[in-house]
Amino acid sequence: MTLVERATAADRRQVVETVVAAFDQDPAFRYFFRDPVTRDAEAAEFAGHLFDQRVAPGTAWVISGGMSLAMWDAPGGSSGSGEEPKLAVSDEALARLDDYHRAVQGFFPRRQPFWYLGVLATHPSHAGRRLGRSVMQPGLAAAAAAGLPAYLETTNEANVGLYERAGWRVSGSTHLNDLPIWVLTQ
Numbered sequence: 016m017t018l019v020e021r022a023t024a025a026d027r028r029q030v031v032e033t034v035v036a037a038f039d040q041d042p043a044f045r046y047f048f049r050d051p052v053t054r055d056a057e058a059a060e061f062a063g064h065l066f067d068q069r070v071a072p073g074t075a076w077v078i079s080g081g082m083s084l085a086m087w088d089a090p091g092g093s094s095g096s097g098e099e100p101k102l103a104v105s106d107e108a109l110a111r112l113d114d115y116h117r118a119v120q121g122f123f124p125r126r127q128p129f130w131y132l133g134v135l136a137t138h139p140s141h142a143g144r145r146l147g148r149s150v151m152q153p154g155l156a157a158a159a160a161a162g163l164p165a166y167l168e169t170t171n172e173a174n175v176g177l178y179e180r181a182g183w184r185v186s187g188s189t190h191l192n193d194l195p196i197w198v199l200t201q
Contacts, residue, residue: 017078017144017146017149018078019076019078019149020077020078021073021076021077022066022069022077022081023070024070026077026081026084027066029082030062030077030081031062031063032138034058034062034066034084035055035062036139036140037137038058038062041170042171042194044058046111046115046170046191046192047108047112049108049111057104057105057108060102060103061104061112065133069086069133074086074089076151076154077150078146078149078150079141082137082146083136083147083150084134084150085134085135085150087131087133088133090130115191115196118196119168119189119196119198122168122198123166123198127164128161129158129163130158131165132154132167133167135147135150135151135167147177155201158201164200164201165200165201166199167183167198168196168197168198168199170195172195174197179199184199185199186198
């Protein structure tokens with residue numbers, strides 16, 4: 016049986032490594048961080064930022080200390096506390112991240128609370144073991160217990176089928192320039 020645990024600050028290094036490795040060829044990360052010289056450093060900065068936002072409120076879960084992880088946003092809660100530090104990425108990457116955020120926001124409910132799965136990643140060395148399905152379960156269980164929907168988005172067409180087999184359904188799609196985006200709900 017796979018043990019899913021709430022993430023702690025001690026998991027940060029492995030979580031960042033896992034996200035960078037898992038999203039190395041991901042269309043969104045390639046869109047956000049275009050410069051091959053700075054890509055890994057910017058991706059690591061971004062992954063660490065996302066983790067830091069979710070570890071304190073307890074909405075990040077890990078398997079094997081971060082070899083697989085799910086980082087959720089709970090409804091009504093701020094992922095961070097107070098003023099967030101500026102991401103140490105290029106201004107161009109920040110602009111693309113902002114454009115992406117605006118592109119997907121229209122697909123989420125405006126007046127109904129929901130859970131949002133911001134990151135689901137498994138280190139390539141642990142792929143194919145269904146760890147992603149296991150590590151996303153605490154967030155799905157919290158959403159179900161509250162009677163709320165859960166949402167996520169992907170830019171990788173192959174992931175759409177994986178999510179559908181896990182019970183998600185496509186609720187919308189769009190493009191940001193040449194980047195396709197699918198929004199799914201459960």
